Each structure stands twice: as structure tokens, then as C-alpha cells.
Amino acid sequence: MRAVRVHELIGPSGLRVDEIADPTAGTGQVVVEVRAAGVNFPDVLLSRGLYQFKPAPPFSPGAECAGVVREIGAGVTGVAIGDRVAFTMVNGCFAEQVAVPATALVKLPDEVSYEVGGATLLTYATTYHALVDRASIAAGESLLVLGAAGGVGAAACEIGALLGARVIAAASTDDKLEFCRGHGASDVINYAREDLKDRIKALTSGNGVDVVYDPIGGPLAEVALRGTAWQGRYLVVGFASGEIPKIPLNLVLLKGCQVVGVFWGSFAARDPARNREHANEIFRWVAQGKLRPAIDAVLPFERAAEALTRLENRQVKGKLVLVP
Numbered sequence: 001m002r003a004v005r006v007h008e009l010i011g012p013s014g015l016r017v018d019e020i021a022d023p024t025a026g027t028g029q030v031v032v033e034v035r036a037a038g039v040n041f042p043d044v045l046l047s048r049g050l051y052q053f054k055p056a057p058p059f060s061p062g063a064e065c066a067g068v069v070r071e072i073g074a075g076v077t078g079v080a081i082g083d084r085v086a087f088t089m090v091n092g093c094f095a096e097q098v099a100v101p102a103t104a105l106v107k108l109p110d111e112v113s114y115e116v117g118g119a120t121l122l123t124y125a126t127t128y129h130a131l132v133d134r135a136s137i138a139a140g141e142s143l144l145v146l147g148a149a150g151g152v153g154a155a156a157c158e159i160g161a162l163l164g165a166r167v168i169a170a171a172s173t174d175d176k177l178e179f180c181r182g183h184g185a186s187d188v189i190n191y192a193r194e195d196l197k198d199r200i201k202a203l204t205s206g207n208g209v210d211v212v213y214d215p216i217g218g219p220l221a222e223v224a225l226r227g228t229a230w231q232g233r234y235l236v237v238g239f240a241s242g243e244i245p246k247i248p249l250n251l252v253l254l255k256g257c258q259v260v261g262v263f264w265g266s267f268a269a270r271d272p273a274r275n276r277e278h279a280n281e282i283f284r285w286v287a288q289g290k291l292r293p294a295i296d297a298v299l300p301f302e303r304a305a306e307a308l309t310r311l312e313n314r315q316v317k318g319k320l321v322l323v324p
Contacts, residue, residue, distance in 0.1 A: 001019070001020060001021075001022050001023075001095060001096040001097050002017055002018070002019060002020075002095070002096050002301060002324065003017070003018055003020050003060045003094060003095035003096065004016070004017055004018075004060055004061065004062070004094035004095070004301050004304040004322070005017075005018050005020075005057075005058040005059060005060050005094075006046065006047050006057050006058060006059055006060075006061060007057050007058050008057060009047065009048055009049035009057065010047075010048070011044070011047050011048050011308070011309075011312070012044070012047055012304075012305040012306075012307075012308035012309045012312065013305060014047055014057075015047065015061075015304050015305045015308070017301050017302055017304070018058070020095075022097055023097055023098065023099035024071070024073075024099065025071045025072060025073030025076075025099055026073050026074075026099065027073050027074045027075050028073060028074075028075050028076060028101055028102060028103070029073040029076070029099050029100060029101055029102060030069050030071060030072050030073060030076060030079055030099070030100060030102050030105065031069070031070050031071035031097055031098070031099050031100075032065070032067040032068065032069055032070065032085060032087070032097065032098050032099075032100060032105075033067045033068045033069075033070045033096065033097055034065045034066075034067040034093065034095060034096055034097060034098055034118075034324060035065075035066055035067040035068065035114035035115075035118065035323065035324075036065060036066050036067070036113075036114040036115045036117065036118030036119070036298070036321050036322070036323050037062045037064065037065035037066075037093040037094055037118050037321065037322045037323075038062075038063070038064040038065065038093075038118050038119035038120070038121075038122060038123075038151075038319055038320075038321055039062075039304075039307045039308065039311055039319065039320040039321065039322060040063055040064070040122055040123070040151060040311075040319075041150075041151070041215075041238065041240050041311060042063055043061040043062060043063065043091075043094075043308055043311075044308050044311055044312045046059075046061045046091055047061060047308060053090050053091070055090075055091060059091060059092070060091060060092045060093070060094045060095050061091050061092075061093075061094050061304075061308075062089075062091060062092060062093025062094035062095070062322070063088055063089060063090060063091060063093060063122050064086070064087070064088045064089075064093060064118060064119070064120075064121045064122040065086065065087065065093040065098065065118045066084070066085065066086040066108055066114045066115075066117030066118035067084075067085065067086075067098075067114065067118075068082060068083070068084060068085070069081055069082060069083045069085060069105075070097070072102075073102075076102040078102075079102050079105060083105075083107065084107065084108040084109075084110070084114075084117075085105040085106060085107060085108055086105075086106050086108045086117040086118065086120070086121055086279075086283075087100055087104040087105050087106060087121070088104070088121050088122050088125070088268070089104065090265070094301065094304060094322060096324045103272060104272075106121065106276060106279040106280060106283065107280075107283075108283065109283055109284070109286070109287040111286075111287040112283060112286050112287055115295060115298055115321050115323070116286065116293050116295065117283075118321055119151075119293055119295055119318075119319040119320075119321050120282065120283070120286060120293045121279055121282070122151075122264075123151040123152045123154075123155040123293075123319065124155045124158075124159065124282045124291065124293065125264060125268070125275065125278050125279055125282060126152055126155070126237065126262065126264040127152055127155040127156045127159050127213075128159060128278045128281070128282060129262065129264045129267055129275075129278060130156070130213060130235050130237060130262040130264070131143075131156065131159055131160060131163060131165075131211070131213070131235075132163075132278075133267070134233075134235060134260045134261075134262050135211045135233045135235055135260065136233075137160065137163055137165055137210070137211050137233075138164070138165075139163065139164025139165065140164060140165070140166070141165050141166070141210035141211060142165065142166045142168060142203075142204055142209040142210045142211070142229075143156070143160040143165040143166065143167050143168065143209065143210065143211045143212075143213060144168045144170060144200065144209040144211070144212045144213065144224060144227065145157055145160065145167060145168070145169050145170065145180075145185070145213045146170050146191075146212070146213065146214045146215065146216045146220055146224060147170075147171065147214075147215050147216040147240060148169035148170055148171045148176070148177075148180045148185065148188075149169075149171045149176035149177070149179050149180055149317045149318075150215065150240065150314070150316065150318075151316075151318060151319045152213075152215045152237060152238070153169070153171070153180075153213075153215060154179075154180070154183050154293075154294050154317070154318050154319075155293070156213045157169055157180050157183045157184040157185045158183050158184045158291050158292065159291070160184060160213075161183075161184030161185075161186075162184070162285065162290055162291065165210075165211070166186055166187070167184050167185045167186055167187075168185065168186070168187045168188070168189060168200070168203055168209065169181070169185035169187070169188045169189070170188070170189040170190075170191050170196065170220075170224075171188070171189075171190065171191070172190070172191060172192040172314070173190070173192065174190060175317075176317060177189075177190060179294070179317045179318075183292070183294060187203050189203075191220060196220060196223045196224065196227065197223050197226055197227050200224075200227035201227065204229070207229050207230075208227050208228045208229035208230070208232060208255075209227060209228055209229060209232060210228075210229050210232050210233070211232065211233050211234075211235065212224045212225065212227070212228055212232065212233070212234045212235060213235050213237060214234065214235060214236060214237055214238075215237040215238040215239075215240055216238070216239070216240050216241045217236075217238065217239035217240070217241050217242075217243055217244055217245050218239070218241030218242070218243040218245060219241075219243070219245070220241075221245035221247065222245060222247060222248070222251070225247060225251050225252075225255075225257070225259075226251060228255055228257050229255075229257075230255055230256055230257070231255070231256045231257060231258075232255060232257040232258075233257065233258045233260055234257060234258065234259045234260065235260050235262050236259060236260065236261050236262060237262045247259065293318070293319065294317060294318025294319065295318055295319055295320075295321055296316045296317050296318045296319060296320055297320055297321070298320075298321045298322075298323055299320060299321070299322055299323070300322070300323060300324075301322055301323070301324055303322075304322055307320045307322060
């Protein structure tokens with residue numbers, strides 16, 4: 001089979017498509033024929049050896065995909081050959097076939113395409129866990145989303161709006177902000193030319209926002225924290241800027257607010273049953289048209305390096321998808 005693999009930890013240019021042996025299903029595993037795989041920022045970090053998990057080259061990136069079950073290992077129940085499924089893993093999805101624990105599978109509704117199914121779980125499950133489990137966001141509260149046109153950002157706009165929050169999207173271009181309006185944002189902030197803190201105050205009558213969703217980190221983090229309301233919740237989702245901010249803790253005291261970590265991967269491993277409930281709910285919403293995962297482009301494996309480069313350069317609205 002063919003697989004996209006990292007041969008050098010030098011970023012996207014270290015990728016190439018290889019012919020490797022087909023996987024087999026071990027005990028408790030199934031082999032899935034991959035039809036579509038989502039591209040996410042951790043794939044970029046993996047390609048540079050900067051992610052918290054550091055597989056040795058050569059290895060395949062790819063943390064989420066959708067496909068068809070083609071082989072079932074011993075001890076597996078509740079799964080049949082031919083089932084449409086989606087799943088996540090740390091890496092390995094940029095391949096024509098993947099061996100995966102059967103417990104990781106989520107059934108893909110017939111109404112959801114493989115491309116959408118392969119681009120949904122990681123970003124939407126992260127966001128569902130963040131907003132529901134970690135922030136306990138309530139209808140009528142305000143939600144500021146940083147990096148709102150990216151994969152998790154767009155998911156936060158959509159899920160936040162679906163849960164009844166007032167979504168304020170922050171991004172670096174008017175084009176990206178118009179995209180966010182189409183995915184649930186009721187207000188927008190262009191932080192490339194507007195003062196983020198001043199705009200938060202103006203949009204909230206000086207009260208600040210109830211919840212901040214931050215997958216970016218960097219210099220905007222402290223500004224956004226200063227823009228939180230009394231007893232607000234600041235969700236630490238990631239550091240796509242490449243800079244881990246240092247937060248003055250006196251701000252947390254003065255606002256009576258919470259700085260809340262969101263490590264969805266660890267949550268999914270520790271509580272797989274609840275994570276599967278989240279995933280099933282998300283796909284129900286997608287099948288019903290309540291969520292509309294945005295796919296910027298669908299590219300063949302041969303253009304994987306281009307996909308990661310576009311993502312690293314923030315030239316993507318929503319998600320990119322690779323197909324064999």
C-alpha cells in the first residue's frame with residue numbers, strides 16, 4: 001500500500017509517498033481502508049519533531065480519517081466488514097490502510113461523506129470537550145474564539161452558536177472573518193488592524209467575554225485574558241503561534257476567572273466511553289445539517305507537503321483533506 005511518511009524532521013519538505021507493507025488486524029483490531037484523512041496542526045508539529053509525541057522517522061502523520069472496515073481481528077464484536085467508520089489516533093492516518101483498535105471506531109452516518117467524516121472528529125470533539133466539559137458554557141453567554149477561521153476555531157464558532165452562545169470570532173483578515181460569519185459568528189474582530197481588548201470591551205458593554213477559546217497562544221493570550229468577564233473561563237487549547245505565553249496570575253485573581261487546560265487526547269484515552277458519546281452526538285448534528293464542517297480543499301497524497309505548508313502558513317479556512 002501507499003503511505004505518506006516523514007523521512008526527516010524538517011517540516012513538510014521531509015514528506016514523501018512510499019510503498020510499504022499492508023497492515024494486518026491483530027487481536028482487538030480492525031483494518032480500515034482509508035477514504036479520506038483530515039490534516040491538522042499537530043501534523044505540522046510532528047513533521048518538525050515539535051509535538052509532545054515524537055515518533056522516529058520514517059512514520060506517517062495523520063490523526064483522523066474515515067473509511068471502510070476491510071478486515072477484523074480476533075475478539076472484535078459489534079463491527080462488520082464494509083462498515084463506514086471514522087476514528088482518531090496520534091499519527092498514522094496518511095496511508096491507504098490503517099490497523100486500529102476496534103474500540104476507537106465511530107460509525108459514520110450514511111448522510112456524511114468520507115471527506116467530511118475524515119475532517120470532523122479531531123477538531124469538533126476537541127471543541128465539544130472544551131466548551132461542554134471544561135467551560136460548561138451556557139446559552140446566552142459570550143464566547144471569544146481566537147484563530148477563528150482555522151480548523152478548531154471554525155468548530156468553536158459552530159458548536160458555540162449551536163449551544164446558544166454569542167460567538168465573537170477573532171482572526172487576521174476580513175476574508176477569514178466573513179468565513180466565520182457563515183459558521184456561527186455574530187460579531188467579529190480583525191486583530192491585525194483592531195485593538196483586541198478595546199473591541200472586546202466595545203462588543204460586551206465593558207463587561208468582557210464569559211469564555212475565551214484559544215488555540216493560538218502567543219502575544220494575544222494575555223490581551224484576551226484581560227478581556228474576560230468576572231468569573232470567566234479561559235480555555236487553553238493549543239499554541240499554533242509557536243509561542244507559549246506567560247500569564248500574569250494577578251489577572252486571574254482580580255477577575256476571579258479560571259484558566260482551564262483542554263487536552264482532548266488525554267481525555268479521550270482516559271474516558272473513551274464519554275468521548276464516543278461526544279463523537280456520536282457530533283456526527284448526528286452533522287447528518288442533521290446542524291453542523292457544517294468546512295473543507296477548504298481535498299488533495300491527493302502526493303500533495304501532502306503542500307497541505308502541511310498551507311496549514312503552517314495559515315492559508316486555510318476550515319480543514320484540508322487528503323485522499324489516497
